[in-house]
Amino acid sequence: xxxxxxxxxxxxxxxxxxxxxxxxxxxxxxxxxxxxxxxxxxxxxxxxxxxxxxxxxxxxxxxxxxxxxxxxxxxxxxxxxxxxxxxxxxxxxxxxxxxxxxxxxxxxxxxxxxxxxxxxxxxxxxxxxxxxxxxxxxxxxxxxxxxxxxxxxxxxxxxxxxxxxxxxxxxxxxxxxxxxxxxxxxxxxxxxxxxxxxxxxxxxxxxxxxxxxxxxxxxxxxxxxxxxxxxxxxxxxxxxxxxxxxxxxxxxxxxxxxxxxxxxxxxxxxxxxxxxxxxxxxxxxxxxxxxxxxxxxxxxxxxxxxxxxxxxxxxxxxxxxxxxxxxxxxxxxxxxxxxxxxxxxxxxxxxxxxx
Amino acid sequence: xxxxxxxxxxxxxxxxxxxxxxxxxxxxxxxxxxxxxxxxxxxxxxxxxxxxxxxxxxxxxxxxxxxxxxxxxxxxxxxxxxxxxxxxxxxxxxxxxxxxxxxxxxxxxxxxxxxxxxxxxxxxxxxxxxxxxxxxxxxxxxxxxxxxxxxxxxxxxxxxxxxxxxxxxxxxxxxxxxxxxxxxxxxxxxxxxxxxxxxxxxxxxxxxxxxxxxxxxxxxxxxxxxxxxxxxxxxxxxxxxxxxxxxxxxxxxxxxxxxxxxxxxxxxxxxxxxxxxxxxxxxxxxxxxxxxxxxxxxxxxxxxxxxxxxxxxxxxxxxxxxxxxxxxxxxxxxxxxxxxxxxxxxxxxxxxxxxxxxxxxxxxxxxxxxxxxxxxxxxxxxxxxxxxxxxxxxxxxxxxxxxxxxxxxxxxxxxxxxxxxxxxxxxxxxxxxxxxxxxxxxxxxxxxxxxxxxxxxxxxxxxxxxxxxxxxxxxxxxxxxxxxxxxxxxxxxxxxxxxxxxxxxxxxxxxxxxxxxxxxx
Numbered sequence: 023x024x025x026x027x028x029x030x031x032x033x034x035x036x037x038x039x040x041x042x043x044x045x046x047x048x049x050x051x052x053x054x055x056x057x058x059x060x061x062x063x064x065x066x067x068x069x070x071x072x073x074x075x076x077x078x079x080x081x082x083x084x085x086x087x088x089x090x091x092x093x094x095x096x097x098x099x100x101x102x103x104x105x106x107x108x109x110x111x112x113x114x115x116x117x118x119x120x121x122x123x124x125x126x127x128x129x130x131x132x133x134x135x136x137x138x139x140x141x142x143x144x145x146x147x148x149x150x151x152x153x154x155x156x157x158x159x160x161x162x163x164x165x166x167x168x169x170x171x172x173x174x175x176x177x178x179x180x181x182x183x184x185x186x187x188x189x190x191x192x193x194x195x196x197x198x199x200x201x202x203x204x205x206x207x208x209x210x211x212x213x214x215x216x217x218x219x220x221x222x223x224x225x226x227x228x229x230x231x232x233x234x235x236x237x238x239x240x241x242x243x244x245x246x247x248x249x250x251x252x253x254x255x256x257x258x259x260x261x262x263x264x265x266x267x268x269x270x271x272x273x274x275x276x277x278x279x280x281x282x283x284x285x286x287x288x289x290x291x292x293x294x295x296x297x298x299x300x301x302x303x304x305x306x307x308x309x310x311x312x313x314x315x316x317x318x319x320x321x322x323x324x325x326x327x328x329x330x331x332x333x334x335x336x337x338x339x340x341x342x343x344x345x346x347x348x349x350x351x352x353x354x355x356x357x358x359x360x361x362x363x364x365x366x367x368x369x370x371x372x373x374x375x376x377x
Numbered sequence: 378x379x380x381x382x383x384x385x386x387x388x389x390x391x392x393x394x395x396x397x398x399x400x401x402x403x404x405x406x407x408x409x410x411x412x413x414x415x416x417x418x419x420x421x422x423x424x425x426x427x428x429x430x431x432x433x434x435x436x437x438x439x440x441x442x443x444x445x446x447x448x449x450x451x452x453x454x455x456x457x458x459x460x461x462x463x464x465x466x467x468x469x470x471x472x473x474x475x476x477x478x479x480x481x482x483x484x485x486x487x488x489x490x491x492x493x494x495x496x497x498x499x500x501x502x503x504x505x506x507x508x509x510x511x512x513x514x515x516x517x518x519x520x521x522x523x524x525x526x527x528x529x530x531x532x533x534x535x536x537x538x539x540x541x542x543x544x545x546x547x548x549x550x551x552x553x554x555x556x557x558x559x560x561x562x563x564x565x566x567x568x569x570x571x572x573x574x575x576x577x578x579x580x581x582x583x584x585x586x587x588x589x590x591x592x593x594x595x596x597x598x599x600x601x602x603x604x605x606x607x608x609x610x611x612x613x614x615x616x617x618x619x620x621x622x623x624x625x626x627x628x629x630x631x632x633x634x635x636x637x638x639x640x641x642x643x644x645x646x647x648x649x650x651x652x653x654x655x656x657x658x659x660x661x662x663x664x665x666x667x668x669x670x671x672x673x674x675x676x677x678x679x680x681x682x683x684x685x686x687x688x689x690x691x692x693x694x695x696x697x698x699x700x701x702x703x704x705x706x707x708x709x710x711x712x713x714x715x716x717x718x719x720x721x722x723x724x725x726x727x728x729x730x731x732x733x734x735x736x737x738x739x740x741x742x743x744x745x746x747x748x749x750x751x752x753x754x755x756x757x758x759x760x761x762x763x764x765x766x767x768x769x770x771x772x773x774x775x776x777x778x779x780x781x782x783x784x785x786x787x788x789x790x791x792x793x794x795x796x797x798x799x800x801x802x803x804x805x806x807x808x809x810x811x812x813x814x815x816x817x818x819x820x821x822x823x824x825x826x827x828x829x830x831x832x833x834x835x836x837x838x839x840x841x842x843x844x845x846x847x848x849x850x851x852x853x854x855x856x857x858x859x860x861x862x863x864x865x866x867x868x869x870x871x872x873x874x875x876x877x878x879x880x881x882x883x884x885x886x887x888x889x890x891x892x893x894x895x896x897x898x
Contacts, residue, residue: 045795057795064794069786200788211659212736214746216753223759225786242791278732282663285725286619288792288850289663295788295846296667299759299779306753 028053039254043246044287051254058251062094062239063102069225071237072193074105079191079234081182082110082131082139084124087197089131089259090248091240095195096135111185111194113178114143116152120265127260134258142185144177148332153177157266160340169341170266173331180319180328186234198238201245204293205275207300212275216306223297231311233320244290408432416700426704433693433701437469440689441482444676445552447644447687449483449559454642455520456633457490459511459710463648465698466690468707470646471518483559484644488515488522489636491629495527495605496612496621497713510710523636528600528608530628535868537635540770541683611860618716618724620854623664623847625715627773628862637684649674649688652695652737655747660729665847668779671754679756680775694744771845772869779846789846839873 027034030053038048042057049057066072080095082088092110099106112128115121125141132139145152153174160168186194203222210218221227229235240248252259267273282289313319314326325333334342404423406412412425424432447453455470457463473482490511494504508524515522615621637645649657654674661673672678678686690698702709716724721731737743758777768777783793837858841849858866 042795044792061791061794064784065786065791068784068790071786207662208659211662211747211750212743214750216750219750242788274732274736278728281722281728282725285722285728286617286850288853289725291788291792292665292847292850293663295665295779296662296670298781298787299668301668301671301755301757301759303753303755 030054030057040250043244044291046287055251055254058243058247059094059097062243063098065225065239065242066098066104069237071225071239072104072106072195075107076105076193077107077109077189077191079109079111079182079186079189079194080137081194081196082112082128083197084112084127084131084260085197086248086252086257086259086261087199087202087240087245089127089197089257090252090255091195091197092131092135092137093255093257094251095239096137108137109189109191110137110139111182111189111191112139112141113181113185114141114145115174115178116144116154117265118154120262121153123262124260127258130258138189140185140189142181142188144181147181147184148177148328149336151177151332151335153266156335156340159335159338163341168266168269171270171272173335173340174266176327176331180326183233183319191234194234194236196236196238197240199240199243199245199248200290200294201276201279203238203241203297204290205272205279207293207297208275208278209272216302217308219297219300220302220307223294223300231313231320232318242291242294415704418697418700429701430705433697434469434472436692437466437689438473438480438482440676440692444687446677446685447484448552448555451484451644452640452642453484453486453644453646454523454633454637454640455486455488455646456648457488457511458648459490459507459712460648461698461702461707461709462650462653462690462693462695464707464709465693465702466646466648467518467520468705469689471520483556486520487640487642488518488520489633490515490522490524491632492524492526492600493625493629493715494712495600495608496625497715497717499713507710507712514708514710523640525632525636526600527625527628527632528604530632530862530864531604531607533631533635533862533864535864535871537631537638537864538772538775538868540681540775607860611862614855614857614860616854616856618719619664619726620851622715622724622726623851624855627848630774631864634681634684643684645684645686647686647688648690650690650693650695650698651748652744654688654691654751655744656730656733658747658751659733660726661847663725663729665850666845668758669774669776669845669847670751671756672776674751675754675756680770691748769843771848772840772843772865772872773848774845776845778844780849836869836873840869843869843872 025037026048028036028038028050029047030049032050032053036050036052039051040054041048042054072078078095080088080092082092092108095106095108098104099108110128110132112125114125128139128141131137143152153170156173157168157170160170160173182194182196207219207222210222225239225241226237227233227235251257279290279293286292308322311320311322312324314321314329315324316329317326319326319328321327321329323330330342331340334340404414406414406425406428407422408424408428408431412427414423415426416429417423418429441447453470455463455467457467467488470482470486474486475481490508492504492508494507499507504526511524512522612621612624615624633645637643658670658674661667661670666673672680674688674691676688676691678688701707716727719727721727733743733747758779770777781787781789783790840858841852844852855861
């Protein structure tokens with residue numbers, strides 16, 4: 023097949039290097055990278071995500087999304103004088119054989135871009151619990167899935183907040199891309215999570231009750247383009263899957279999304295558009311959040327989800343705060359004979375963390 | 378449901394067996410505690426035949442009773458595809474109207490069957506055979522019926538696409554008044570017939586171009602070969618099965634709407650089951666119809682104003698329907714659909730259907746969860762009613778446009794930008810530069826022959842501007858406008874002219890006062 027010329031702004035001066043997955047247009051490497059950067063810049067500007075002078079904590083996992091995010095933000099900041107003060111915050115979940123390698127990638131990136139890096143560890147923040155320890159404990163309940171990603175997602179959100187506070191950040195940015203958003207809206211429907219559907223669809227949260235404002239500048243970038251961009255910029259990132267990920271329900275939805283995308287390339291953004299436009303009854307919207315009685319973090323109930331999960335772990339009942347776990351608890355409680363202990367606590371049904 | 382194999386509101390499939398020992402003959406119906414159970418609906422609830430029938434009938438009546446939207450004496454059109462759900466719906470209506478029923482349903486039903494054989498790969502003989510089979514069933518039902526072939530879309534008037542605004546009705550009082558009025562009126566029966574005839578005459582006058590009327594009444598309208606060819610041309614020009622399916626649904630909806638208006642039906646009942654609606658919800662979500670889910674899947678759909686669509690079967694699962702139809706001999710007719718025999722990955726619709734059904738087999742609460750979530754959706758724009766003067770409606774699906782401005786931080790804005798960055802800076806048609814690379818969805822003007830770009834592209838651009846987000850995405854797979862039925866093109870032209878005229882005279886007009894409707898509707 024002959025290589026077509028670039029149909030981008032260079033006007034065919036160079037041969038095309040790729041086809042953009044969504045538009046199908048053949049563009050050269052330079053035109054693609056500048057278009058990708060321009061699109062992220064446009065998201066930042068039209069969404070008024072990061073004001074000048076913002077101290078931005080970039081949630082860095084070492085993976086492709088956060089690597090590209092940190093790189094693009096640095097490039098845009100230098101080129102357009104956005105006045106951003108970027109800091110990398112990485113979370114060490116304590117997953118042997120996976121996180122150590124990823125953290126090494128983050129360290130290399132920080133050194134390459136000369137950005138300050140802060141690592142916060144689960145073990146240090148959550149009273150000695152590492153993800154491996156959590157997984158081991160969760161596996162002790164017979165006949166149940168371990169729900170690793172549920173724990174990890176909630177705790178990581180909390181850890182990132184903590185890390186950002188430590189570096190004196192005013193904003194948190196994460197590398198969630200359009201595919202992540204599309205998966206999330208599908209999952210929220212499949213789980214019947216109306217509260218999250220009502221809240222979702224925006225570019226982030228404005229920051230309320232002491233929590234830092236969060237945003238996702240890559241929300242409209244497709245995963246494929248992020249990989250392509252990282253490839254052309256020769257970014258060094260860690261691309262292995264977490265050892266616990268194969269168990270996650272998200273995997274089903276991810277497969278579906280890939281198949282949908284093959285049938286219609288624009289489906290990811292179509293789903294994001296749908297999420298932006300969903301209108302839910304006022305009763306489905308969650309009440310304004312309060313503060314956790316234990317740690318003071320943002321919470322929609324008396325305990326924040328992280329504290330509730332840790333509480334369950336510390337009591338040796340890991341599933342206490344997961345989904346409709348309480349319902350199942352009654353059945354199993356007789357065997358263990360300690361139901362009365364949990365009576366006083368508020369119901370935490372439906373509080374599964376999406377990320 | 379965050380984890381594979383995790384229980385979600387009940388035991389997982391693996392745990393199901395030991396907890397539900399089959400107790401064989403000793404088990405009794407959970408309702409009457411006497412009858413021999415014949416089937417298990419939901420986890421472990423065994424029903425005997427009589428109790429199942431009562432339960433099934435009650436569900437239908439409860440759905441209508443709860444919503445109170447059908448007034449006594451109102452004409453209701455039942456949309457019948459021949460499939461199990463809509464067949465069961467017709468039987469439920471018949472049951473509700475039969476004399477044995479203690480509380481009779483008081484509306485006046487009619488049935489419409491849309492013959493889509495031309496686009497579903499049926500030959501003329503097969504279509505004639507199907508229609509004959511349909512007629513046989515319809516005659517035993519005894520309701521007036523309309524058999525319309527999809528080719529009729531080429532005869533539709535442009536008025537189909539103009540929403541008729543209906544004044545807001547006070548819900549409760551008007552309903553009671555209407556019931557009382559109906560009971561009084563029933564004592565003067567002969568007059569009623571005359572009134573109705575006058576009304577339908579008036580409606581007939583409303584539609585200016587209507588060569589189909591008499592043929593339809595005869596119920597025997599063989600499609601003209603030229604129109605069959607035109608329909609086949611249209612559908613074969615559409616590039617993906619997803620867009621074909623959506624186009625078919627749009628045309629079918631217009632045809633049913635027109636038939637309803639023509640014959641004075643003010644309600645249309647659709648046979649969507651709970652299973653179907655859950656699949657439809659997820660499909661439409663993926664098609665970018667997030668703003669319209671409440672209309673697309675809710676009990677009532679009032680987007681057309683004068684004709685309201687209802688979905689009374691939305692509480693039944695497909696399984697319940699299949700069992701009922703089998704036990705009580707409800708006949709249904711198999712007709713191939715547009716995606717019959719298509720591979721699973723051929724369209725968004727097929728993919729979503731098999732995904733949901735597969736998940737349902739693994740997690741038995743999937744469909745009911747999606748369905749219950751859909752009930753929390755409301756028919757309103759997301760951020761309250763930022764009510765402009767008259768909301769612009771999509772030319773095809775007739776929903777209020779959900780288009781963001783091109784420079785907004787939204788999925789739509791991002792796509793607009795993506796297309797802009799694609800445009801080369803030098804003037805188009807520069808020598809040596811290949812144009813219209815295969816794979817770009819919009820064939821560029823340069824490959825369209827000698828006509829100047831502006832003349833060819835302008836109608837298409839203005840056509841696209843009249844569509845909602847989802848219909849715009851679909852139109853990317855419809856490369857040519859010309860094969861579309863004339864009523865769509867006429868209305869598009871009309872709207873474009875109206876917009877142009879409005880723009881022309883805008884500067885000479887005074888600001889209109891608040892309460893007035895600028896279009897005079």
